[in-house]
Amino acid sequence: MKLEELLDIENKYCARNYIPANVVIGKGRGVWVWDLDGKRYLDCVSAYGAVNQGHCHPKILKSLVEQAEKLTIISRAFRSDIIGTFCRELCEVTGSRKVLLMNSGAEAVETALKAVRKWGYAARKVPKDKAEIIVCADNFHGRTIAIIGFSSVDLYRKGFGPFTGGFVTIPFGDAEALKKAITPNTVGFLLEPIQAEGGINVPPAGYLKDIRSICTEAGIALMFDEIQTGFGRTGTMLAEDLEHIKADVSIVGKSLGGGFYPISAVCSRNEVLDAIGPGEHGSTFGGNPLACAVARTSLKVIQEENMVENARKMGLVLKKEFENMKSRLIKAVRGTGLMLGLELSEESPDLCAKLIDAGLLVNKAGKGVIRVAPPLVVSEEEAGWALERFREVLCD
Numbered sequence: 001m002k003l004e005e006l007l008d009i010e011n012k013y014c015a016r017n018y019i020p021a022n023v024v025i026g027k028g029r030g031v032w033v034w035d036l037d038g039k040r041y042l043d044c045v046s047a048y049g050a051v052n053q054g055h056c057h058p059k060i061l062k063s064l065v066e067q068a069e070k071l072t073i074i075s076r077a078f079r080s081d082i083i084g085t086f087c088r089e090l091c092e093v094t095g096s097r098k099v100l101l102m103n104s105g106a107e108a109v110e111t112a113l114k115a116v117r118k119w120g121y122a123a124r125k126v127p128k129d130k131a132e133i134i135v136c137a138d139n140f141h142g143r144t145i146a147i148i149g150f151s152s153v154d155l156y157r158k159g160f161g162p163f164t165g166g167f168v169t170i171p172f173g174d175a176e177a178l179k180k181a182i183t184p185n186t187v188g189f190l191l192e193p194i195q196a197e198g199g200i201n202v203p204p205a206g207y208l209k210d211i212r213s214i215c216t217e218a219g220i221a222l223m224f225d226e227i228q229t230g231f232g233r234t235g236t237m238l239a240e241d242l243e244h245i246k247a248d249v250s251i252v253g254k255s256l257g258g259g260f261y262p263i264s265a266v267c268s269r270n271e272v273l274d275a276i277g278p279g280e281h282g283s284t285f286g287g288n289p290l291a292c293a294v295a296r297t298s299l300k301v302i303q304e305e306n307m308v309e310n311a312r313k314m315g316l317v318l319k320k321e322f323e324n325m326k327s328r329l330i331k332a333v334r335g336t337g338l339m340l341g342l343e344l345s346e347e348s349p350d351l352c353a354k355l356i357d358a359g360l361l362v363n364k365a366g367k368g369v370i371r372v373a374p375p376l377v378v379s380e381e382e383a384g385w386a387l388e389r390f391r392e393v394l395c396d
């Protein structure tokens, strides 16, 4: 089918909740993707961190196929021979006591909110229906009604009310604001340790440690949404490792499925997940054997192939090169590991299109920030290739 025909069909039959760039991708391997004419692009979006392991990783593919030939789904009314082993491995990787498996990121965030509320009513003795969870301005935690209700982005909220109550918003990166916002009804604090869609916002050094202490002192659950920062993206396995702390609840998704299959999880280090009893929460596809098999190998290859270390190393290389690029368009380089953002000094509406034309699959994270987040397997040579293309466009 011709390009124009494909665009027409998509425009006619797909709901318009996205306006994709007019590049039609048909194949992906490692950091590369190809359009229908065989033109090659280096993927700097990585499906928002869902494909940290690189496109179509052969070992994950093998696990997918092997499991698909054996058993794909069995109701959670019964047991599978893989769920327990996988949950144990996820607990080991994240340093957790228990995990609860879901499918999408937003679902896992909703699950964590439910669990922390339920836990908080008992642990904090909060009166019925009065539990409060503190969140940050400029957050992005997904698209469900409860979640968009505490978004600070008008576009995400407008026309979708009424919203769920019980959320209190404070500025991101301000530990004093957290202290002030805590009341006897507060049960948890939910945040992304580095805000992704808000524009690659890195909090001040020491912030994660400070909020850890504040939450411990107040007896409330510290909840990290690591759906995008998770599994090596920041040059550490989880972003919490950047300041050597542990959240009480870590929410993970995206790269847990290795780019092959949606799977997300709530990982708890305290009793939060014990609060949820049989029948109080669930999901038809949550924890299905196919998802577990894919996720086991997705975690395994990150560890065995030193992807965390590579993300740290290549992140430093890229950041330094961007900082030295002397482009009038780059105001600042943000981020850590391979979660980088180029803050632009001026509105440049067609810049992404120019970069795509040059062979770099990019988009914006928040307003005026170009995302640079290739798969964690990017080599020095590939990073050098990308930098050349960035230079061509940004330093003209």
Ligand SMILES: Cc1ncc(COP(=O)(O)O)c(C=O)c1O
Pocket: 048, 104, 105, 106, 107, 109, 140, 141, 142, 143, 192, 196, 197, 225, 226, 227, 228, 229, 253, 254
């Ligand atoms: C930090 C964060 N949380 C939650 C989500 C929502 O995940 P999903 O799109 O899988 O529902 C995203 C998606 O971009 C995200 O970046």
